[in-house]
Amino acid sequence: xxxxxxxxxxxxxxxxxxxxxxxxxxxxxxxxxxxxxxxxxxxxxxxxxxxxxxxxxxxxxxxxxxxxxxxxxxxxxxxxxxxxxxxxxxxxxxxxxxxxxxxxxxxxxxxxxxxxxxxxxxxxxxxxxxxxxxxxxxx
Ligand SMILES: [Cu+2]
Numbered sequence: 412x413x414x415x416x417x418x419x420x421x422x423x424x425x426x427x428x429x430x431x432x433x434x435x436x437x438x439x440x441x442x443x444x445x446x447x448x449x450x451x452x453x454x455x456x457x458x459x460x461x462x463x464x465x466x467x468x469x470x471x472x473x474x475x476x477x478x479x480x481x482x483x484x485x486x487x488x489x490x491x492x493x494x495x496x497x498x499x500x501x502x503x504x505x506x507x508x509x510x511x512x513x514x515x516x517x518x519x520x521x522x523x524x525x526x527x528x529x530x531x532x533x534x535x536x537x538x539x540x541x542x543x544x545x546x547x548x549x550x
Contacts, residue, residue, distance in 0.1 A: 450481055451480065451481065452481045452482065452483050452521060453469070453477075453480060453481070453482050453483070454469075454482070454483050454484075454485065455467060455468065455469050455474065455482050455483065455484045455485070456468045456469075456484075456485050456487070457484055457485065457486040457487065457495060457509075457531065458486075458487045458488075458489065459486065459487075459488050459489065459490060459493045459494065459495045459510065459533055459540070460488065460489040460490025460492075460493045461489045461490055462490075463493075463536060463539055463540055464540070465493070465495065465531065465532065465533055465540040465541065465542060466542065467484070467531055467542055467544065473542070474542075474544045475544055475545070476544060476545050476546075476547065477524055477544060477545075477546050478546070478547075478548060479523075479524060479525055479526050479546050479547070479548065480523070480524060481521060481522070481523050481524075482521070482522055482523075482524050483519060483520070483521045484497070484509070484519065484520050484521075484522060485517060485518075485519045486509045486510055486517065486518050486519070486520075487516075487517050488510040488514055488515050488516060488517070488518070489515060490515065491512070491513050491514075491515050492512060492535070493512065493533040493535070493536065493540065494508065494509075494510050494511055494512045494514070494533055494534055494535070495508075495509045495510045495518075495531060495533065496508045496509065496531065496532055496533070496534055497509060497520075497522065497529065497530075497531045498529065498530055498531070498532075499525070499527065499528070499529050500528045500529060500530045500543070501527045501528035502525070502526060502527025502528060503525060503527060505522075505529075507520060507522065508534070512534070512535060524546045525546060526546050526547050526548070527545070527546060527547070528543065528544075528545055528546075529543070529544050529545075529546060530542065530543045530544075
């Protein structure tokens with residue numbers, strides 16, 4: 412996470428020939444979740460129930476803002492009368508019902524979160540069981 416710097420500041424002596432193909436040749440496309448050709452997947456944890464609660468957490472804190480990228484969301488559904496749905500609420504179309512209402516247990520999805528507004532909610536109780544977060548750079 413954090414800023415990716417492409418500056419080179421290694422000067423460890425004159426014994427090695429200069430590399431000809433380096434970062435400078437790579438266009439920065441702003442692709443989320445990739446840095447140096449590797450894809451980082453950030454784990455998130457979601458809970459729904461017991462009671463009328465729904466949460467999405469990163470490192471134990473409720474998610475308010477995330478950087479664009481790949482995320483692995485583990486949903487712990489602790490109620491047979493709630494479910495968990497993730498949806499992009501602005502800036503694109505995405506809908507994924509991660510757990511069904513009767514289901515209890517754990518489901519994991521891997522998803523690319525792109526910039527703008529997202530929400531998660533329990534379908535039968537949308538309005539009282541929902542959360543929002545923003546995906547974006549900076550801030
Ligand atoms: Cu519910």
